[in-house]
Amino acid sequence: MDEKEDFDGFQKHLNVLDEDIRARALEYAAEIFAKENCTREEALERGIAKAEMDKRNL
Numbered sequence: 001m002d003e004k005e006d007f008d009g010f011q012k013h014l015n016v017l018d019e020d021i022r023a024r025a026l027e028y029a030a031e032i033f034a035k036e037n038c039t040r041e042e043a044l045e046r047g048i049a050k051a052e053m054d055k056r057n058l
Contacts, residue, residue: 010044017048024051 007014007029014022029047033040 007040007044010041013044021048021051021055024054 007026014025017025025044025047027047028050029040029044032038032046033043036043038046
C-alpha cells in the first residue's frame with residue numbers, strides 16, 4: 001500500500017495547495033509518519049510546512 005494513501009482523508013486540506021507543494025508535502029508527510037511517533041494530521045502539517053519552506057528556499 002502506498003503511504004500517501006494514509007492521507008486520503010485530508011483531501012480538503014490538500015486541495016488548497018499548489019500541485020507541486022501538495023505532492024512534496026505528501027511525500028514528506030508519509031516519511032515523517034513512518035519514522036516518527038505522531039498522528040497523520042501532525043505529519044501532514046509538518047510535511048506541508050517543510051514543502052513550503054523548500055519552495056521558498058528557507
